Amino acid sequence: MMSLFRSGPPSGEEDDAPFPAGTGLPAEHDPHDPWPGRRAPALETTGLGRRYRGAWALRDCSLAVPAGRVAAVVGPNGAGKTTLLRTAVGLLAPTTGQVRVFGRPAGESPAGIAFLAQGKPLYPGFRVREMLRFGRGLNPRWDEEAARRRLAGLGIPLERRVGSLSGGQRTQVALTLALAKQPDLLVLDEPLADLDPLARHDVMRSLMEAVAETGLSVLLSSHVVSELEGACDWLLVVNGGRVQVSGDIDDLLTGHRVLTGPAEAADALAARLPVISREETGRQATLLVRAAASPPDPRWSSRPAPLEEIVLAYLRSPGLSSLPRPSLTPAR
């Protein structure tokens, strides 16, 4: 069976755990904590920018993902997803602005963050057993027993060389390493990109089990929205180096509607509601609007907007954004 990692959130005794379980209070006074008395966000950026040789990969990015969430970072290729994730784990220093993880500058407490990089890099010549030893030697919070149990449950032999594993198995080994570290925040960069559908399902299921057992926060990037629905409860849309949407997925779903009605009435409607996308076919117009309820006008029929449609609509209109929380925007 699948593993049982840490039975609860990190305890207050561990130096690297920023907060004790459940209490919502900091274990000790943390001068970096912007919200003393509340659990700091898993990830918070202010004015974050990163430039490579004159070109901005990420610019003016301010967002906050609450602790305990499974956040999906979506956007087209080259949008800046990887840059955002790498600054969060401290691999990249920001050019401008700040990144905080649980209230501390990124990279300051590496023990609390686990990172699964794109392509799931592992040492190809190592045996699986040696990869575990690598993790054990470099991480004080390492849970060897859980890691072994997890690999046994997946049927991955410890004596196999990493280079001879299948893509799905490699991902599972990398995920095992990340989870055995007992992180408070797990960051995964395109973890499903090179997997077949079955392996994608297995990996997501393993991840969700770990989240359910430990309550860890997850930040997960992908360019395929459909595979994240149902697994994630927070959405970040990154487009052209900027963050366009950051919000609770349920709030986004209830906060957006697809309206269909007569084309001649569309302008009047657009004057009253924020329109994300607009399509007209002959006399009929279809609008994706930011609104919680249907308009009173009976000429308009209304249906809830699926997540993928919302994401695509924002990506097609890079000038529009939904920040910080769509539920706070006027609903009428």
Added chain:
Amino acid sequence: MLWLTWRQHRAQILVTGGLLLALGLLLLVSGLRAGAYAAEHAPPGCPGPAAACLEVNTALYEDFYNPVYLVFGLLPFLGSGLIGAFWGAPVLAAEFERGTATLAWTQSVSVGRWLAVKLAVLGAVVVTAALALSAMIGLWLTVFRDALGDRRFHDGVFSMVGVVPAAWWLFAFMLGAAAGTFFRRTLAAMAVTVAVIALTVPVVFFSRDAYAEPDRTVTAEWSALFNGDGKVVGQAWVDPAGRERPDRPSGVCPPPSGVPAQSERAQTLVEECLIGKGYRMAVYHHPPSRFWRFQWTETGILLTAALVLGGLTAVRTLRRRS
């Protein structure tokens, strides 16, 4: 970290250890055979500087010393090149190339510590290996000391003995590591490392004479200096008035008749004639007592370079720009 360093680089460590063992065996066999030959063939009092020993001395040189020396004479370049390419270059370049740098640097160990352990441990192993090799060569040379004199200060031998090999290898290692931060591909870092070493070796080799102001000795018996244990830098003729001239004076002594003018015998006769007329040879040389001064000078230069390269590697790795 220690285990990781060993596990990632054990191939290099084992191959280098094996090569050292093989070279040690070669030296041991050569030394033993040369000793046995001398014991069997040398007249009483030989090998030594006496004229009677010329034959056995020559045999020791030609048959035992020179073949092995030709192999080891490549070491300053070949050894450094191999260390730089196979020990230094992969340390960072391979991690970047395979993407495992992101794996290693997102564990609970800081990047600074990761780098410090890797460079320090591997650097220490490289230095130990070089010192072991230089000690073995030093022991092997003692077999030939009676026959050939102390050759440690000679051009080709100097960088195989003492502490200089360790400095060369450490320099090569750090050069490879630094190249890895610039090129991020193992093969490119290897190529650049070897190329830079290929440039550095001759530069250092030819600047060695300048480590100290050479002594000037004016003598009629210069062959003793040339065949001695010191390091000869240059020579010139001095006429009876004390003026120095770079070429052998012509027109003073006519070429001897009955001997081909270009032969060695003719040269010797002319030189003997010049000495008889009051000419002398001025020899610029470093006496053998300067051996260790030269060793530490070269070591200092190379260690400084290694330190600079190590600092460069650290700065580029810690800047977090991957």
